[in-house]
Amino acid sequence: MEYFLDTPVNIVGNNKLRSPQIEAYIKIVDYFSSNDNGEALVVLPTGTGKSGLVSIAPFGICKGRVLIVTPGLVTKQSIIKTQEVLSDNFWVNFDVIFNPSDLPSLCEYENDITEDNLYNSNIVISNIHKLTSSRKTSLTNRVPPDFFDMVIIDEAHHAPAQSWKELLAYFSKTKKLHVTGTPFRGDNQELPGELIHETPLSEVMRDRYVKWLRKETVNASQLYFTMPHAPGEKFTREQVLALKDKEWIEKSVALSKDCSIEVINHSISKLAELNEASKNIPHKILAVGCSISHAEDIKTWYEEKGLKCIIVHSNMEYQETEKAFKDIDNHLCQVVISVNMLMEGYDHRYLTILALFRPYRSINAFAQIVGRVLRAIPEEEIEAFEVDNNALIIYHQDIGLDAMWSSFQKEVDRGTQQRIKDYNFSDYEYEEKDRSLAGVFIDNSFISDQDSYLKDIDFNKLFEQKRAEIEARANQKIDKLRDNVTDGEFDEDDLALIKAQMIAKETRKVSNDDIDPNLISKRPELYRKRMRETLTKRSRDEATNILSDLKLDPKGTELTKILSRHIRTLRTDTTNDGTLVIYINAKLHSRFGPVNERDNDALTMSVNYLPSIFKELRSMLSC
Incomplete structure (x- = not known):
């Protein structure tokens, strides 16, 4: 059995998965269907579901075993927790696989793992350090080069290191x-692989998959510096710049107690405001220091203000790190202080304020630490998204981070803009059904969201319904058994075991007879529906981004003057958002025909063609 090809899964039409996960999965399947030994790159912002994507990526394309490689222990444990049967299993909880007995077998690679365990696993997970070395126990010395059909590199910005290349x-x-989650490397080198999918941060902010983001800087009315060669003498910033470079000033500010106290006071003030507005959420500050000794000072200064702190740094033993993370998860602190540890793979959604006490030169490192405060708090816990899921970055103005922040500013601005509404021809009160657009004959099919689908099956509802039915039938049988057995014949542990066996047997039957055949038969239809949704969403997102970048009112009419020469019948009162949607869909119609007549291949090509249209539009509009 080729497990990943033969196991029926609910992915493309799964309402519990996030759009970026499904869109990336479709791109992965499409790419490896024609590039069996290819090397692909997917970028998903932190907090969007990378671990989930890693878990679904092999299905439908992988002919053998899968190796998942992580850069360190925290990331590895995050992946294992997602996939472990005894934890909150992703495949079951997110309705990817109905029958738990169909879950893949997986193992964590250790030097003493048995051959039997290794060879019988569908998925092997390890951090990079255990895979390549001269030791006989390293993975590359124990298995042949064709042992795996797929290798997934998580947190790929680490990849070009020598050990990754060897693997x-x-x-x-x-x-x-x-x-x-970061399309940059720390050494400014390009990431490996062909970029096949990238979800922009603005999109997931707009969809509220992650927190919104803002920044506030602490400004001193006047900074004075002391110099070793002139004890007791004060120098202004301008005087220092005549003697030292800007980097020297930034480091001095970062290590200054007075400047740090200003940032600490402001972060505490903002945390107090959050706690007042949302009393039930354990919001925390993530403070980032330059060194361990610097972190100890920051801890002292916060504690002097009455806040409890926990430090995590890269020199801690594994057990120490685990205890620190557990204490953070149990809300035994208000401030988490990190040093040289980006905490990749660590998911604590209550880190809402990021206080930076160090400069950054690497956009990758800056993006990674910002990602720690982006994970959204679930809707059912919060008072209001605008309050609880609105992350704040705080740093001193003279620490030199404005350039780093500017790389986020455009995405943040875009993310706060609401996606434009869907347009139908009725919005424009067309007098005629068919229109001629700059020599492109179109009908209303390219904007209308109508399509002729077979009767939809909501597999998430079906999974829930069938599981409830199986549970109810098992309970009835157990109640009947309990009423008819002799006292002492079965205790509650016995009955629980019998019930579990009943559920497993019934689940297997329902899976084989009902769920799996429908999953297989509906694949093309679900794919078509998802591609239609992706086409619409991508078009509307880019139209929203263009209007945000140009600072144009979506309901203004400026764009009709520019685009009317390309769409001859465009009305002068067509709003800017409608004009962009019409142009995008007219280009697609010209190349691929009416959307409801496109087959799945044509829909895939339509989605892949969108970046060319967006580039053309931006060139025409100079944005």
């Missing part, structure tokens, strides 16, 4: 998938 060279004939 990928050894498994050169495999499918290679790199997944990252």
